[in-house]
Amino acid sequence: MAKICVSTEIKATKKQVWEVVKDISDHVNWMKDAESIAFLSEKRSGVGTTFDCGTKVGPFRLKDKMEITEWIEEESMGVRHEGLVTGSGRFSLKETSNGQTLFTWEETLYFPFWMGGPLRNPAGTRILAWIWKKNLKLLKHQVESSVL
DSSP: OEEEEEEEEESSOHHHHHHHHTOGGGHHHHOTTEEEEEEOSSOSSSTTOEEEEEEEETTEEEEEEEEEEEEETTTEEEEEEESSSEEEEEEEEEEOTTSOEEEEEEEEEEOOGGGHHHHHSHHHHHHHHHHHHHHHHHHHHHHHHHHO
């Protein structure tokens, strides 16, 4: 199991950050490990939305089925992963004292045994955290560029 939590402060309101994050199909533009998103449900937002997400981390390419399990406008989005990698994740948005947004990304992931060495050990967790920190830099840039 890997537990990862990364965050960044974005110079924008929660509403402005949510406008970018709520568009699930756009996640591939700021999540460089997410290569594709193909919706499986009619819904494109909210609890119950399902999609396949093609991901690539180093030599590993995976396709996980994901379902949105939590959706609170301008507050949080939760997801369940099913496939070779299972687990859950959550984005949360909190207003800071200076009117900006603290964006936090938490994941609890379970990897198959054959991936155990590279991704379940502390070094693997640090690699994923490093990738997701870079993703948050991209999200920050995307949001801040759109509000300036």
